[in-house]
Amino acid sequence: MGQVYKSGAFIQQCFAVHPLCLNLKSLHLPGSLIIRCTSCNMLHRLTLREVVLRVSPVHAIEGAAARDDRPASTHLEGCAASHPAAIGVRAMDVVRETAGLRCGECRKMYDLELVSIETHQR
Numbered sequence: 001m002g003q004v005y006k007s008g009a010f011i012q013q014c015f016a017v018h019p020l021c022l023n024l025k026s027l028h029l030p031g032s033l034i035i036r037c038t039s040c041n042m043l044h045r046l047t048l049r050e051v052v053l054r055v056s057p058v059h060a061i062e063g064a065a066a067r068d069d070r071p072a073s074t075h076l077e078g079c080a081a082s083h084p085a086a087i088g089v090r091a092m093d094v095v096r097e098t099a100g101l102r103c104g105e106c107r108k109m110y111d112l113e114l115v116s117i118e119t120h121q122r
């Protein structure tokens with residue numbers, strides 16, 4: 001077990017420098033999820049207050065997602081189960097304690113409200 005840093009500075013830095021290296025490692029809904037940085041070999045644990053599904057206007061016209069009123073966490077669990085590699089980080093603001101995920105497979109976007117961020121260095 002490596003060191004643990006109770007700070008959002010590391011994931012903010014990863015997002016600034018190599019956002020495409022951040023991907024979902026595991027989901028522990030409703031409480032948290034773990035993002036891995038393949039460049040730094042760090043694990044970032046995000047403790048969640050809320051997950052919100054954001055449907056893009058284009059997708060809403062297609063209607064599939066608009067008719068689907070399951071909770072956001074259910075959508076995210078579905079993405080994580082069937083195509084975890086498609087989930088990337090599209091936003092990170094540790095000051096406002098918000099983050100965003102995007103699923104490249106079904107084009108869903110998720111807004112995350114964060115309680116805290118912890119980074120595990122291995």
Ligand SMILES: [Zn+2]
Pocket residue numbers: 013014015018021037038039040041042
């Ligand atoms: Zn990194």
Ligand SMILES: [Zn+2]
Pocket residue numbers: 078079080083086103104105106107108
């Ligand atoms: Zn998906």
